[in-house]
Amino acid sequence: MEITEESVRLTKKYLNKQLIEEIEIDVNQVHRMIGQADNHITSAKNTLIDDKEGAYVLLYDAARKALMAILYLQGIRPTAFGGHSIILDVLIPQCSASEVALIGPFNRLRKIRNSVEYPKTEYSELDETSLREDFDKAVKIVEWAKSII
DSSP: OOOHHHHHHHHHHHTTTTTEOOOOOOOHHHHHHHHHHHHHHHHHHTTTTTHHHHHHHHHHHHHHHHHHHHHHHHHHHOTTTTTTHHHHHHGGSSHHHHHHHHHHTHHHHHHHHHHHHHHOOOOOOOOOHHHHHHHHHHHHHHHHHHHOO
């Protein structure tokens, strides 16, 4: 990851639009979030078979908290206006192509988690193969975030 002129410009833009807000950097909070992400991965792994929906929400939350920890370390966080979708918008300009490929699946995780939590149509069961693939993607996101922090 690298803070570039473009990423600074975008951060200022998101601050002005109130999609993100500045916060005091609290390294202890960053480590708590990473610890929670690890715990969510463990819990998701333990419930993959018996509670697919619960496991999916946990793996999404693990990835979200890991990525949010990086933002917290930069002294920013999404607002209610920005929501979770702004996380990648802020991080991607700071990432190499390989890092973008690694964290990019977060958007898919977010969309599927939203459909699990807030179904708009008839329920469709989570596919076990996709669940396991997304689990692996969430684990990689958490591990990457830990390597940054």
